[in-house]
Amino acid sequence: MNGSALKIVIVPCSGMGKPYGTVSRVAAYRVTENGRPEHTQLVPLALLVMGDEEYGRIVAACPAITIDGCPQACATKMVRQSGGQVVRERSVMECFRHHRELKPQGIAELNDDGEALAEALAREIAADVDALTTSGEGVEHA
Amino acid sequence: MPDLPRTKVGVIACSGEELPEGTVTRLATLQVLHLLRPEDTVTICMPLFLAGGEGERNFAKCYPTIAVDGCEKRCAFRGTEKYSSRPAASIVVTDLIKERGLNQPHGCRMLDAAGMQAVELTAGLIAGMVDDLLGKGGR
Numbered sequence: 001m002n003g004s005a006l007k008i009v010i011v012p013c014s015g016m017g018k019p020y021g022t023v024s025r026v027a028a029y030r031v032t033e034n035g036r037p038e039h040t041q042l043v044p045l046a047l048l049v050m051g052d053e054e055y056g057r058i059v060a061a062c063p064a065i066t067i068d069g070c071p072q073a074c075a076t077k078m079v080r081q082s083g084g085q086v087v088r089e090r091s092v093m094e095c096f097r098h099h100r101e102l103k104p105q106g107i108a109e110l111n112d113d114g115e116a117l118a119e120a121l122a123r124e125i126a127a128d129v130d131a132l133t134t135s136g137e138g139v140e141h142a
Numbered sequence: 143m144p145d146l147p148r149t150k151v152g153v154i155a156c157s158g159e160e161l162p163e164g165t166v167t168r169l170a171t172l173q174v175l176h177l178l179r180p181e182d183t184v185t186i187c188m189p190l191f192l193a194g195g196e197g198e199r200n201f202a203k204c205y206p207t208i209a210v211d212g213c214e215k216r217c218a219f220r221g222t223e224k225y226s227s228r229p230a231a232s233i234v235v236t237d238l239i240k241e242r243g244l245n246q247p248h249g250c251r252m253l254d255a256a257g258m259q260a261v262e263l264t265a266g267l268i269a270g271m272v273d274d275l276l277g278k279g280g281r
Contacts, residue, residue, distance in 0.1 A: 014159060014168075016168065016172070016185050016187050016188065017187045021187070026251065029159075029250065043160075044158045044159045044164065045188075045192075046158060046188055046192065046218070047215060047217055049192045049217075049221070050217045050221055072189075072193065078189070078192060107172055108168070108169050108173070
């Protein structure tokens with residue numbers, strides 16, 4: 001996290017049991033690699049929970065957007081438990097409710113509908129990032 | 143670990159998002175679960191396990207598990223040991239790549255050819271470990 005860019009942490013659950021976990025992962029990559037790379041940073045959930053110092057510092061200093069694939073909301077729960085400030089909770093299921101025509105399938109590799117759902121979710125998150133960086137809500141210069 | 147019949151092995155991938163090797167763990171685990179040893183394995187959802195999922199944690203207490211980690215930080219192994227029981231076997235993909243002289247994988251979201259080679263190798267090793275743990279080593 002170099003320079004003066006505003007950074008928002010993106011934390012997907014990356015669950016393994018259903019395609020929705022993969023949608024969370026792909027949406028996170030789309031935002032952090034393509035959509036808003038200058039304003040976001042991907043944080044791996046497992047490393048954060050297992051006490052990684054570097055990611056712990058980042059999460060403590062920056063607002064987080066979590067992306068959960070199921071109602072257990074593991075990403076949101078664990079970012080909070082790790083001392084992070086969750087400013088937006090995004091849910092794949094909620095996005096799916098708005099895009100019922102998209103039926104995600106595949107865990108190792110999403111089908112076209114799954115990729116489209118990930119893209120729709122990534123657009124919602126990019127809008128969150130824009131709103132947060134514009135308003136400055138919870139966002140500090142890194 | 144309670145003395146239950148060893149009918150299933152749990153496979154826990156770190157799924158680390160920040161490294162290509164994390165994606166290797168995820169794809170290799172899914173390959174074992176869906177293609178190589180579907181009858182013998184279950185996946186344990188790492189985030190749910192870490193977040194306190196009782197089903198996941200109890201399974202790992204009662205049945206053998208294999209931790210599949212992307213790097214030396216070994217989150218899957220350490221998390222399983224901390225919250226349940228010590229894994230019966232483990233793989234670290236970065237070590238495996240060095241030991242076997244494979245090319246460095248690239249692409250967290252979409253693995254390159256070297257990454258897919260690592261997936262194949264890792265999946266084969268996991269399948270062998272499953273066979274050993276279930277006493278099916280001769281197949």
